[in-house]
Amino acid sequence: MAKPVTIADVQVILTQPSKSRLAIVKVITSEPGLYGLGCATFTQRIFAVAAAIERHLKPFLLGRDVDRIEEIWNMSMVHGYWRNGPVLNNAISGVDQALWDIKGKRAGMPVYDLLGGKSREAAHVYVHANADSKEEVADQARAYMEQGFRYIRVQMGGYGGKGSPMVKPRNAPAGAYFDPRDYCRKMLDMIAYARAQVGGEVELLHDIHERLTPIHAVEFAKDVEPFKLFFLEDALAPEDIAWFRMIRAQCATPLAMGELFNNPHEWQLLIQERLIDFIRMHVSQMGGITPARDIATFAKLYGVRTAWHGPSDTSPVGHAANLQLDLWHPNFGIQEWYRPSELDYEIFPGLPVVEDGYLYPNEQPGLGIDINEELAAKYPCREIVEEWTQTRLPDGSPTRP
Numbered sequence: 001m002a003k004p005v006t007i008a009d010v011q012v013i014l015t016q017p018s019k020s021r022l023a024i025v026k027v028i029t030s031e032p033g034l035y036g037l038g039c040a041t042f043t044q045r046i047f048a049v050a051a052a053i054e055r056h057l058k059p060f061l062l063g064r065d066v067d068r069i070e071e072i073w074n075m076s077m078v079h080g081y082w083r084n085g086p087v088l089n090n091a092i093s094g095v096d097q098a099l100w101d102i103k104g105k106r107a108g109m110p111v112y113d114l115l116g117g118k119s120r121e122a123a124h125v126y127v128h129a130n131a132d133s134k135e136e137v138a139d140q141a142r143a144y145m146e147q148g149f150r151y152i153r154v155q156m157g158g159y160g161g162k163g164s165p166m167v168k169p170r171n172a173p174a175g176a177y178f179d180p181r182d183y184c185r186k187m188l189d190m191i192a193y194a195r196a197q198v199g200g201e202v203e204l205l206h207d208i209h210e211r212l213t214p215i216h217a218v219e220f221a222k223d224v225e226p227f228k229l230f231f232l233e234d235a236l237a238p239e240d241i242a243w244f245r246m247i248r249a250q251c252a253t254p255l256a257m258g259e260l261f262n263n264p265h266e267w268q269l270l271i272q273e274r275l276i277d278f279i280r281m282h283v284s285q286m287g288g289i290t291p292a293r294d295i296a297t298f299a300k301l302y303g304v305r306t307a308w309h310g311p312s313d314t315s316p317v318g319h320a321a322n323l324q325l326d327l328w329h330p331n332f333g334i335q336e337w338y339r340p341s342e343l344d345y346e347i348f349p350g351l352p353v354v355e356d357g358y359l360y361p362n363e364q365p366g367l368g369i370d371i372n373e374e375l376a377a378k379y380p381c382r383e384i385v386e387e388w389t390q391t392r393l394p395d396g397s398p399t400r401p
């Protein structure tokens with residue numbers, strides 16, 4: 001038997017070319033020149049992920065056979081005894097995606113071929129229209145349509161419907177305030193307006209970002225039903241998923257959920273009870289390609305489609321991994337797309353491109369993406385105390401961002 005190719009080094013590359021801090025794992029093998037890349041980006045706690053990889057995973061991984069992705073994933077998950085959680089899952093994902101990249105490079109195949117081959121040539125994507133007035137949102141949506149996009153998420157004032165008039169108590173602390181009831185009224189009006197402006201043929205989406213109380217999420221999902229959304233995203237928080245049964249019982253608004261999930265208990269029942277239409281985890285947040293593959297296959301049995309999370313706080317390596325899953329999975333639904341900058345394309349050669357609303361692969365082996373480490377090093381991660389996640393209700397109390 002040939003000597004196995006083994007893990008010779010595990011490196012973490014932290015970079016921040018624009019707003020989001022990104023963590024890329026580079027697994028270097030015993031075979032000269034052979035390495036793989038993976039996304040481990042948990043942007044708000046990026047240094048904790050780096051420490052988990054460098055101090056805990058790396059010593060455990062050195063010398064292991066790179067071919068044994070399943071065994072390494074499962075042993076990495078139980079090795080710390082306490083499992084899951086965003087820091088550990090992202091750390092494991094960085095290694096897992098890199099091992100899939102290595103396996104593809106060794107086989108001379110893109111990862112979608114390792115998974116079972118292509119179901120499609122390219123992945124439909126949706127993009128974000130977001131402005132401070134409904135007129136500007138509709139204008140942005142029309143501009144996207146002219147660029148060939150057919151799926152557009154419409155938001156006004158970000159996730160919170162900024163700019164609501166509100167009375168705060170004396171000595172209210174600083175924060176990103178929003179008024180959930182004002183949000184409901186304004187968003188419903190905006191979605192009705194956008195639908196009237198863009199017509200019935202383009203697909204519109206909206207993300208509540210788990211900002212409503214459960215009963216108001218039920219009400220909103222019913223109110224928005226006439227406007228035929230492609231899906232309503234994160235209507236509820238992971239803590240409130242039992243309320244999906246009530247939304248389901250009362251309307252046919254398609255539902256998407258999952259970017260915050262990191263434990264199998266969070267998605268199993270939603271899929272089994274057919275309470276959602278799209279499962280949309282953040283692939284690194286659940287531990288990489290290996291669990292994403294399992295969940296996609298599980299969801300297929302229940303008619304639930306995939307819509308992996310794809311914002312700017314997924315790294316370009318993570319987007320490349322999403323696309324591999326999208327091309328393979330028969331029950332693919334849609335891919336969120338963040339429209340990378342020129343700099344992103346320079347730092348990450350091979351980053352997929354969009355044409356006519358479709359995301360195309362480059363047909364290279366593995367994940368088909370690389371990193372220019374010298375250029376990435378010119379954009380080091382900054383120390384940031386996030387402000388947008390310091391969200392408050394009108395009375396000043398903290399709430400979910």
Ligand code: MG
Pocket residue numbers: 207209233234259
């Ligand atoms: Mg979202």
